[in-house]
Amino acid sequence: VVDFVNKAIAVTGRVLLGLFVFWQVFFLVTSSFVRVEEPLRKEAVNKWECLKRWFPAYSKGEDDFHKQLTDVQEKVLKRYATGTGQVQHWGLFAPDIGRVFAFPVVEVRWDDDHFVPGSVTTSPRDPVILPGYNEPEDINAFFRYRNFRFRKYETNFMPNPTHGADDKFDPKRWGGRISSSVQDDGKNMAAYLRWRWEMYKELNPDAPVPTQVILHMRGYFIPPPPGPDPWQFVYYGQYRVVRWLPWHIRQSGTDALEQYDPDNDRYESVP
Amino acid sequence: MTRVTPSGATHVAPEQAGKPHRPAAPAPGAGGVPDGELVGVQPWYPWPVSRWKWLTRPVRAERLAALRIALAALLLFDVLSSYLPNAANFYGEHSLGEPPLYKNLWNDEKARWNWSLLYGVQDHTYHYAGMIVWVVAISGLLVGFFTRPCSVAVWALSITFANLNDNVDNAGDIVRGIFLFYLMISPCGATWSVDAWLKKRSGPVYISPWPLRLILLQMVIIYWANGLHKVIGEDWQTGNSLYYVMGDATLSRWSKAQFSIPYPITRLLSWSVLVWEVTLPALLIGGVIVAKVMRHFGAGMERERWWRWPYYAGLTLPAIVLAFGVMFHLGIWVTMELGLFAPYMLCFYVPLLPWERLADRARRPAAHPASPATT
Secondary structure, three states, X not given: OHHHHHHHHHHHHHHHHHHHHHHHHHHHHHHHHHHHHHHHHHHHXXXXXXXXXXXXXXXXXXXXXXXXXXXXXXXXXXXXXXXXOOOOOOOOOOOOOOOEEEEEEEEEEOOOOOOOOOOOOOOOOOOEEEEOOOOOOOOOOOEOOOOHHHHHHHHHHOOOOOEOOOOOEOHHHHHHHHHHHHHHHHHHHXXXXXXXXXXXXXXXXXXXXXXXXXEEEEEEEOOXXXXXXXXXXXXXXXXXXXXXXXXOOOOOOOOOEEEEEOOOOEEEEOO | OEEEOOOOOEEEOHHHOOOOOOOOOOOOOOOOOOOEEEEOOOOOOOOOHHHOHHHHOOEEOHHHHHHXXXXXXXXXXXXXXXXXXXXXXXXXXXXXXXXXXXXHHHHOHHHOOOOOOOOOOOXXXXXXXXXXXXXXXXXXXXXXXXXXHHHHHXXXXXXXXXXXXXXXXXXXXXXXXXXXXXXXXXXXXXXOOHHHHHOOXXXXXXXXXXHHHHHHXXXXXXXXXXXXXXXXXXXXXXXXXXXXXXXXXXXXXXXXXXXXXXXXXXXXXXXXXXXXXXXXXXXXXXXXXXXXXHHXXXXXXXXXXXXXXXXXXXXXXXXXXXXXXXXXXXXXXXXXXOOOHHHHXXXXXXXXXXXXXXXXXXXXXXXXXXXXXXX
């Protein structure tokens, strides 16, 4: 009996392992297919209009095949991928690359700039500028070899500058860019500003609580290839994004965050 | 336990008789050590997959062991240099990864299977404790001591921290998690490990090839999916992509104003990367098929020139294609600061190298006198 049970366990183990191998192949191929099929289909439909006429449902992704595929992806593959740590989102520097980039700059202030006079407790201290962790001292000469995780965090929440067809900074669209960024990443901005202030406070224990900690965007544009000779970046300047109010009673999420309205030169509470 | 004899036949121990599938025998070892031990569960496949030698013929365990050692060494460096010193900055109370910031990772219906052993924990003591356990487990994985429990702990803690703050991780960390998943469920400590030493394994060790094949499939899918995303991008079609990537001073290792790679070169590189990624599966499979077909139909024609060229071209094409991949990642590593993305990706190439030759070379002088082949 013991021999039979051992054999049964061994056989079951081998069958299960074989099934697992088949499952992994299915998971890898299907997950990647789903991710790649949609952009390729949309691109093909844009290029060849006739596809819309010939395959109306398929070209929109509304046919039964797509519905079932989406169902499997959402209900099974995604959950399995997140549960086992095998998320299949592959697209390094694809499909297109940005023309602009930005570094965060943190400004700690103790005055009542952009406040109703007398509404906050001020201190007679000069503003302090804290450059982003990832920003080199000289944009034209640096060698970077560390702090990539801080860089990753900063670039995740940092809105890139808006630029127009003339490749210059577009101030008209900047307000909209701030709103959408705060909507998506406002909580991370607040956490970052608070964290930067606390790091500063650790080094300067005598510093009183500031009236505001402002996040600025320092933006650059990469000139079109082959670029100027000698090669150089186009500096867009420094623009306000949000401010965090350390004295605010409620500090959860974006409660203590105010986004900048560049059209009216004022801060507004985050909706 | 299964023994592989010099004739190539597989000796199955009595306790394994009656199993649904008996793996095909491995080829004699590259170092001329034909006897060996087969470690780990051999998966059962239905016909015709069970006849596919690529998926069924056991391979030397050194290939998986090399991956285990390379990955564990990298991860140990990663944890000691970037995670552990910043544990209080990345996780927990008043950090960049305060639990409420990442509620979406847990509340999203689609990501319902997200999990973390430290979910919702604010106290940094637990994060530091987790990091220390992580370091100990990685060290165990590195030397192959209690390999299985260590690999499970390393994988679990890797996911635990990744799901606490996903804004400090990149694609390299996802690749790392995938490797750890495979190491956890495969016999990665079968050789080159303290466990193997304690079990007194002296001869060649073989494992079923499934983990290596799935890892290879994962690698091909990563590149192909990347290539297909790129092929619709205007920047890649015009060859401008690497010009802009290297011009992004948030990522680049040095300033483009300081040292700018000439535009025609970046253009050529952009196109070559695009073509390589899109055609990778075809080139790998094509090379193997050409070599196999030439070998199958060209028996006795080895001296004919018309036969030799396509045969050797087919044989070397996959190696050339993969060498391009290594150069590609080394290029990324040199020009961009993406953390350990490039080294983690290079781990895909580690099991493709013939590590067994090292083991055989080390074993040969001592093993020869007693080797069954010479007695």
